[in-house]
Amino acid sequence: MTSTPPVTPSQIWQINQLLRQAGQRARQLAQQPFDVIEKGRQDFATSIDRFLDRLLSQKFRTWFPEDGIISEENADSQAVFQERKARYWLIDPLDGTDDLIHHRHGYSLMVGLLEHYTPVAGWIYAPNQDHLYYGGKDWGLLQMSSGGPPVPLLPICPPPPTQSYCPVMIGYRDYRTYGDAIHGLLPEVQFQFLGSFGLKVIEVILGRAGLYLYLNQRVKLWDTTAPLALATAAGLVCTDLAGNPLRFDADALQGQTLAHQQPILIGWPEYIAALRLPLVDAITAVQRGVGQS
Numbered sequence: 001m002t003s004t005p006p007v008t009p010s011q012i013w014q015i016n017q018l019l020r021q022a023g024q025r026a027r028q029l030a031q032q033p034f035d036v037i038e039k040g041r042q043d044f045a046t047s048i049d050r051f052l053d054r055l056l057s058q059k060f061r062t063w064f065p066e067d068g069i070i071s072e073e074n075a076d077s078q079a080v081f082q083e084r085k086a087r088y089w090l091i092d093p094l095d096g097t098d099d100l101i102h103h104r105h106g107y108s109l110m111v112g113l114l115e116h117y118t119p120v121a122g123w124i125y126a127p128n129q130d131h132l133y134y135g136g137k138d139w140g141l142l143q144m145s146s147g148g149p150p151v152p153l154l155p156i157c158p159p160p161p162t163q164s165y166c167p168v169m170i171g172y173r174d175y176r177t178y179g180d181a182i183h184g185l186l187p188e189v190q191f192q193f194l195g196s197f198g199l200k201v202i203e204v205i206l207g208r209a210g211l212y213l214y215l216n217q218r219v220k221l222w223d224t225t226a227p228l229a230l231a232t233a234a235g236l237v238c239t240d241l242a243g244n245p246l247r248f249d250a251d252a253l254q255g256q257t258l259a260h261q262q263p264i265l266i267g268w269p270e271y272i273a274a275l276r277l278p279l280v281d282a283i284t285a286v287q288r289g290v291g292q293s
Helices: 007-028 047-065 076-082 097-101 174-184 197-205 220-235 269-292
Strands: 036-040 043-044 068-071 087-095 106-116 120-128 132-134 140-146 166-170 190-193 213-214 236-238 264-267
Touching: 007 047, 007 087, 007 106, 007 120, 007 132, 007 220, 043 047, 043 097, 043 264, 047 068, 047 087, 047 120, 068 076, 068 220, 087 097, 087 197, 087 220, 106 197, 106 220, 120 197, 120 220, 166 174, 166 269, 174 269, 197 213, 197 220, 197 264, 213 269, 220 236, 220 264, 264 269
Parallel strands: 068 087, 166 190, 166 213
Antiparallel strands: 036 043, 087 106, 106 120, 120 132, 132 140, 213 264, 236 264
């Protein structure tokens, strides 16, 4: 299952230790008063995000001086992405900030490696579970729990969708916008919710959901690189609603924000095959209704 990772064993060890230490520090800070900063409409950061962003970015600049380092809370990230380097490290210091703000457990720290605009490696650390998931397509998938030794992370293909079983991950915003229309065409869908984009993808990899649906074009490059590297390594299909591969080059992103312009489907092949076209119909109906109102 394993091949050659894109980084050395010592670098892997350093990244693993850093993410665990930073994540446990975040967990401690979340139990104390912290500042919440409104960056935009329904878009928040905290003093914890910014502390972790500085910590992680500094380490990766030291370890990988020839690579581009892009992070969520660094205003220079857009300019760095325009440098068109062969490799970029994408850092999301807190994925699922709303969950941290509201003292829920569904947040994570994520680091992804983009090589020639393809996600090749990713790390997702869940502080509250003290669990790290990492790996990549030409490497394999691994996991560590409570600082223990790495063990294989084995993807679990769920049973195929039926009229009584069809678990789908979705974000809260997309559910409010499209949930009723999707249920109208696909009444068998059982929606599941979690804060972190990365942890939603892990739920699909582990077979607790067959598909993750993301539609609102707010997700950024640092949200997706690590999870998509793991999803690809697990054998999941990563596509847009039209069935096109997801793209990570500048032409496919919103230039000022590095937000993906494609809607995103990440799922097991049987779920993509069964649900994609009905989802297109449901989402198109909602968008037409909004346009006519």
